[in-house]
Every structure is written in C-alpha cells, then in structure tokens.
Amino acid sequence: MAALELAFESDSPEATRRLGEALGQALFPGAVIGLRGEMGAGKTTFVQGLARGLGVPGDVTSPTFTLMTELEGRLPLYHFDAWMAARETSLLADGGAELLEGPGVAVVEWAERVEAWLPAARLELEFSHVSPERRQIRIRLPSEQPSNATYRALLAHLAALPADPALRPLSLDSPPER
Amino acid sequence: MPASTPLAETGELVLGIESSCDDTAAAVVRGGRQVLSSVVRSQATLHAPFGGVVPEIAGRSHLRDIGPVIDQALAEAGVGLDDLDAIAVTVRPGLIGSLLVGLSAAKALAYARGLDLVGVHHIEAHAYAATMEHDVVFPAVALVVSGGHTALYRMENATTLELLGQTLDDAAGEAFDKVAQLLGLAYPGGPEIARTALAGNPAAIDFPRYRSKGEKASFSFSGLKTAVLYHLKGGDALAPTPAPADVEHKPDIAASFQAAAVDMLVRETIAAARRADIETVLVAGGVACNAELRRVMHERATADGIVATFPSPAYCSDNAAMIAGLGARRWRAGERAGWELDALAR
Numbered sequence: 001m002a003a004l005e006l007a008f009e010s011d012s013p014e015a016t017r018r019l020g021e022a023l024g025q026a027l028f029p030g031a032v033i034g035l036r037g038e039m040g041a042g043k044t045t046f047v048q049g050l051a052r053g054l055g056v057p058g059d060v061t062s063p064t065f066t067l068m069t070e071l072e073g074r075l076p077l078y079h080f081d082a083w084m085a086a087r088e089t090s091l092l093a094d095g096g097a098e099l100l101e102g103p104g105v106a107v108v109e110w111a112e113r114v115e116a117w118l119p120a121a122r123l124e125l126e127f128s129h130v131s132p133e134r135r136q137i138r139i140r141l142p143s144e145q146p147s148n149a150t151y152r153a154l155l156a157h158l159a160a161l162p163a164d165p166a167l168r169p170l171s172l173d174s175p176p177e178r
Numbered sequence: 179m180p181a182s183t184p185l186a187e188t189g190e191l192v193l194g195i196e197s198s199c200d201d202t203a204a205a206v207v208r209g210g211r212q213v214l215s216s217v218v219r220s221q222a223t224l225h226a227p228f229g230g231v232v233p234e235i236a237g238r239s240h241l242r243d244i245g246p247v248i249d250q251a252l253a254e255a256g257v258g259l260d261d262l263d264a265i266a267v268t269v270r271p272g273l274i275g276s277l278l279v280g281l282s283a284a285k286a287l288a289y290a291r292g293l294d295l296v297g298v299h300h301i302e303a304h305a306y307a308a309t310m311e312h313d314v315v316f317p318a319v320a321l322v323v324s325g326g327h328t329a330l331y332r333m334e335n336a337t338t339l340e341l342l343g344q345t346l347d348d349a350a351g352e353a354f355d356k357v358a359q360l361l362g363l364a365y366p367g368g369p370e371i372a373r374t375a376l377a378g379n380p381a382a383i384d385f386p387r388y389r390s391k392g393e394k395a396s397f398s399f400s401g402l403k404t405a406v407l408y409h410l411k412g413g414d415a416l417a418p419t420p421a422p423a424d425v426e427h428k429p430d431i432a433a434s435f436q437a438a439a440v441d442m443l444v445r446e447t448i449a450a451a452r453r454a455d456i457e458t459v460l461v462a463g464g465v466a467c468n469a470e471l472r473r474v475m476h477e478r479a480t481a482d483g484i485v486a487t488f489p490s491p492a493y494c495s496d497n498a499a500m501i502a503g504l505g506a507r508r509w510r511a512g513e514r515a516g517w518e519l520d521a522l523a524r
Contacts, residue, residue, distance in 0.1 A: 038419060039356060040404025044347055062348045062400070064356075065326035066271070069524065083356070094237075094275060129415035132408060 005155050006139040007170040009130065015166035016042045016135060017049030019158070024053020026157045027105045028150055029075055032119055034111030034142070037127030042135045043109045046125065050107060051077055063109075067091045068099070076104030085113035092117045121145040123154060136170065190263040190509060193287075194502025195248065197280030198272025198300050201495070202243040206255035206262075207502035210336075210510070211310050214255035216492070216499040219243045237275035244283045251498070259291045266505020269297035270522035271326075277521035285517060295515045296505040300496075301327055301463075302339050306507070307493040307500035308460035309336045314487060315458050319451040323443060323471075324463035325351035325366065330395045330450050333460070337507045342450055343395030350439055351465050353399035357406050357435050362422025371432045372468055378429030380437035383409060387442050395450045397442060406435055440471045444478050451484055459486045466494040 010016040023033075033050070035043040048060045054073030063069040063081040067088055071077040078099045082088035088096075088110075097117055100106045111118060126138045139158065141148050159169075189209020196203040205216040252258065267284035268277060281297075288295040305320040320331045320339065328351075329344035348356075351368055358367025363374060385405045388398040410425055411417040425431070443465075451459050459479055465471060466488050479486035493500060 038407070039360070040400065040407050044400065059344070059346060061345055062352060064352050065349060066523065067273070129408075131415045132404075134415075 005141060005172075006159055007172055008137045008139075009168050009170055010042070010135045010137060011166040012133055013042065013045045015164065016045045016137070017052065018164060019137065019161075019167055020046040020049025020051075021053035022049075022158060022161055023154065024050040024073075024105075026154055027054065027075065029103050029105070030101055031105045031150075031154075032100055032122040033105070033107045034115075034118055034122055034124040035107065035109050035127065036112050036124065038129070041127035041129055042137070043127055046127070046137075047079055047107055047109070050105075051079075054105065068096055070104075076102070078102070078104055078106040080106065080108040080114075082108060082110040082113040085110070088114050089117065121147040121151065123151050190506050191257060191261055192296075192502045192506040192509060193248070193251065193259075193262050193265045194298075194498035194500070194505055195244070195265065195267045195280045195284050196300075196303075196496055196498040196501045197240045197244065197276050198268045198270075199276060199496060201497075202240050202247050202280075203496060203498035203501075204244075204248045204251035205498035205502045206251055206257055207499055207506055210503050210506035213310070213499045213503075214257070215251045215253075216497055217247050217251045217254065218492075218495075218497055219247050237273075237279060240276050240279035244279055248283065248287070259287060259293070262291075262293055264288075264294040264296055264505060264509045266296045266298050266501050266509070268300045268303070268501050269519060270299055271524045272300060272521070274521055274523050277523075281519065281521050285519070289517070294509060295517075295519060296509050296513055297515045297519045298501045298505050298508070300501075301329070302337075303500040303504045304462040305331055305333060305339055305460060306336055306504040307489045307497070308462045308487050310493065310500065310503050311489060312487050314460065315485070317454070317456050318458035318460050319447060319454065319456050320460040320462065321443060321447045321466075322463045323350050323461070323465040325349060325355065325368075325465075327463060328397050328399070328443075328465075330447060332454065332456070337504060337511070343390070343397070343446075345397040345399060347398050347400035348403060350397070350399055350443060351463075353403045353439060354436075354465070356403050357432075360406060360410060360419070360422065361425055361428050361431060363428075363432075366464075368465060368468060371436055372470065374429050375433035375436045375470070376429070378427075378431070378433030380433040382427070382430035383434035385409075385434055385438040387438050387445075389442075390446060390449075393453065395446055397446055399439065399442070402435065402438055402442070406431065436468075436470055440468070440474050443471060444475050447475070448478055448482055448484065451479075452482060457484050459484055461486065461488050462494060464495050467491045 056073035331339040355367035363370035390396040
C-alpha cells in the first residue's frame with residue numbers, strides 16, 4: 001500500500017530543479033528514483049536539478065532517444081527514459097537493469113511503463129500540471145519494504161528543506177488549486 | 179588543396195560501415211567524395227510495431243545483415259577488399275549493442291586483410307555529408323538535427339567541428355515524435371507531421387518559440403511540446419489529455435507545430451552564422467529531410483546573404499557514405515585506429 005509522504009507545489013522550472021538538487025545532494029549509491037507524469041510535467045527538469053545536486057558538470061538533456069544516459073558526478077547518475085516502453089524494456093533486459101543496483105544513482109523517467117523492472121524499494125515522484133508554470137510534485141515510497149529506511153531518510157531531508165516561496169509544501173489531502 | 183576540389187579517380191578508396199542505430203549500412207567512397215556505392219538496409223519495418231527502435235532487435239538484425247550489406251557495397255562499387263586503402267566505421271554515439279556489430283566487422287576485415295582502420299564520430303559524419311555533394315565555402319555553421327541530436331557547430335573545414343551550442347532538453351526529432359504520438363500519428367513522427375501539415379494552416383495556432391539569450395547558441399523544444407499538450411487540453415492544465423482519435427484540427431496543429439519548430443531551428447542557425455560573420459550554413463541529420471525546414475532555411479539565409487546547403491535526402495538519414503567520406507579525409511590526414519578502438523554510447 002503506497003503511503004503518500006510529501007508533496008510540493010513548484011512555481012517554476014527552476015524551483016523544480018532546486019527540489020531535484022536538494023535530493024541529489026542526499027542520494028546514496030544504489031538509489032533508484034522513479035518519475036511519473038505526462039509530457040511536459042517536469043521530469044527532465046527535475047533530473048537537471050538532481051544532476052546539479054550530484055555535482056554533474058554540463059547539460060542534462062532528454063534521453064528519450066538514447067534510452068539511457070550515464071553522467072559522472074559525486075556518484076554516477078544513470079538517467080533512463082521509458083517513453084518508448086518496448087525499447088526501454090529491451091535495454092533493461094539486455095543488461096541495463098544491472099545499473100539499477102549498481103554503484104550509482106538510477107533515475108527513470110516514465111517509470112510506470114517499466115514498473116516491473118524497478119526494485120520495490122525506491123523513491124517515486126509524480127509530477128502533474130497545475131498551470132502552464134506550476135507543477136504539483138508528490139513524493140512517496142511505493143510499497144512498504146524492510147530496506148526503505150534509507151529512502152525515509154531522504155524524505156526527512158526533503159521535509160526539512162528551508163522555506164522556499166516558489167516551492168511550497170502541500171498538505172497531502174488537498175486537491176490542486178485552480 | 180581546397181576542400182571543394184573533388185579528388186581524381188586515383189583518390190583513396192575507403193569502405194564505410196555504419197550501424198549506430200537501426201540501419202545497417204556500408205558504402206565505398208573514393209577520394210572522400212565520390213560515392214561508388216551506398217547500401218542502407220533499414221530495419222524500420224521490424225521496429226514499427228514497437229513504436230521505436232528496439233535495441234535487442236537492432237543488434238540481432240545488424241548481425242544478420244552486416245555481412246551481406248558489406249558484400250553488396252563492394253559488389254556495386256566493383257571493388258574487392260584488397261583494393262581498399264582503409265575501413266572507416268562509426269564508433270560513437272549510438273546504441274552500444276548496434277555499434278559493436280559494425281565495429282567488430284570492421285576490425286575483423288581490417289585485421290584479416292591488413293587494412294588501416296579509422297573510427298568516425300557519427301555526428302561529425304552527418305555534418306561532413308553536407309560537404310560531399312556541394313562545393314562549400316568555409317568556415318561554415320552546421321546544424322545537425324535528428325531524433326537524438328540538435329546541435330550547432332562551427333566548421334573550419336570539412337573535418338574540424340567545434341560545438342557552438344545544443345538543445346537544453348529535447349532533440350527536435352524527439353519533439354516531432356512526441357507531438358505525433360499526441361495526434362495519433364505513426365512513428366517516426368517527422369514525416370507524418372510533415373504530411374499532415376500539408377493540409378493545415380501554419381498560422382492557426384501561435385505556439386511559443388524559445389529564443390536563446392546572449393551570445394551562446396542553444397535550443398529548447400520541451401516548451402513547444404508542452405504548449406501543444408496544453409492546446410489539446412483546451413488551455414486547461416488540469417483537464418485530461420484527449421485520446422488521439424478525439425483530437426480535432428490535426429492538420430492545423432501539425433502545421434503550426436512544425437512552423438514553430440522550423441522557425442526556432444532556422445533563427446538560431448542564422449543568428450549563429452551572423453554573429454560569427456559566416457556566410458555558409460550546412461544542415462544535416464534526419465530532420466534535414468523536412469521540406470519546410472529546407473524551404474524556410476533557404477529563404478531566410480538568402481535574405482541575409484548566406485548560402486544554405488542540405489545533403490540530398492539519401493545522405494540526411496543514416497548512411498555509410500558519409501562515414502567512408504569523413505574516414506577517407508581522416509585517413510589522408512594520417513589518422514589510424516588501433517585494435518583497442520572501442521564503441522561509445524555518447
């Protein structure tokens with residue numbers, strides 16, 4: 001049973017990157033982050049911040065076509081994209097899945113399309129459109145797992161972020177405001 | 179010797195091998211420009227049911243096709259392996275499992291016949307392709323635009339590229355694919371969008387155009403893609419996305435999207451050329467097949483006193499003639515790869 005743990009409303013792509021950066025700073029080897037949400041909801045933008053938090057130099061672009069991009073930071077960052085689900089499944093079956101338990105951090109865009117390949121213990125973020133600029137970002141552990149403790153520490157880290165007017169914590173039950 | 183001078187028929191003879199994505203290709207080129215044969219075996223029909231290239235299928239079909247495709251290229255050129263001076267092969271970027279098939283074949287042939295081996299960068303070869311059929315005045319600004327890449331380079335000559343800037347998020351071809359999916363059009367999206375756009379009004383919807391700030395060139399297609407999504411939602415971010423079958427006015431959406439994407443590509447390219455006082459623009463890569471991009475680029479370049487050059491469609495999409503051509507130039511410059519030559523995804 002998935003328990004909702006945290007939610008934010010982001011006012012801008014840069015605020016979404018700041019959330020990613022804060023998470024990136026706290027990530028540990030072997031961490032797996034699934035990203036859900038439709039086109040343009042902020043998944044790649046979030047990964048740009050995550051990479052910044054991991055100290056990855058240079059630009060982060062969409063890996064839709066290349067299926068996976070490996071980036072070098074404080075930890076290696078494996079950036080997967082499952083928009084083309086059959087392609088990504090094939091990559092994972094061809095050995096790509098080994099990177100999910102490797103020495104680096106794996107972040108998977110369109111995670112719902114390759115869910116069967118992802119470890120049960122992971123962090124999952126769901127992005128949704130609120131307005132052309134604003135996004136709601138819900139962060140949760142998809143299932144109760146003995147190995148969730150490290151992910152709970154990540155959630156605690158995000159819950160304790162300094163106040164950011166463009167990145168507001170939401171009460172978990174509130175529907176998005178019009 | 180100026181880059182534009184075709185070499186005599188005594189120029190070096192190079193076999194090119196290309197297998198970075200879903201096409202298996204081999205070609206024989208003399209003197210870097212004269213294409214004696216160019217064979218491309220497309221796997222598109224194998225991948226179409228999956229909505230994209232499936233690496234496992236790509237690797238297997240490369241393995242099946244690589245031998246026959248090389249044989250055919252040699253036969254059509256009327257040459258044998260022992261006539262060759264070198265073998266050029268794509269080593270990056272691409273799908274590793276696909277690249278390795280071409281690279282292994284190239285190494286095996288070069289080793290067995292005592293031929294030189296040259297590794298070629300796929301993107302640099304696309305830019306070089308624009309110089310193979312036309313006499314080009316350098317320096318030039320090259321736009322390489324495809325499903326996986328959207329980047330601008332400064333070219334001092336046909337073989338030297340310096341990155342000026344690239345997309346900050348999605349490649350242009352990826353935006354075409356994603357919008358095509360929203361409209362229920364087939365993969366790959368570029369030709370389908372172009373075909374649908376023919377019946378539409380490009381001024382029907384004023385989609386936003388990203389503009390780079392300052393002196394550094396850059397592209398962004400994520401905002402345009404999202405703007406199309408909002409348009410389909412009727413401007414309401416919280417509304418559900420309609421099923422493709424329920425989308426109305428598809429030709430107008432396709433035409434307006436294409437106009438915005440083309441406008442961004444052209445504007446940024448011309449601006450980069452003007453900043454550097456460069457009078458030649460080269461456009462290459464799969465999206466360079468797009469007729470609207472060709473039309474608008476020619477029109478605006480001409481207005482600015484710039485000459486825009488596109489390869490013919492056969493050399494826009496993946497092919498091995500461009501690999502053999504650039505490989506020949508590198509070989510002539512003394513470049514030789516060792517047996518440790520490896521494939522790289524990026």
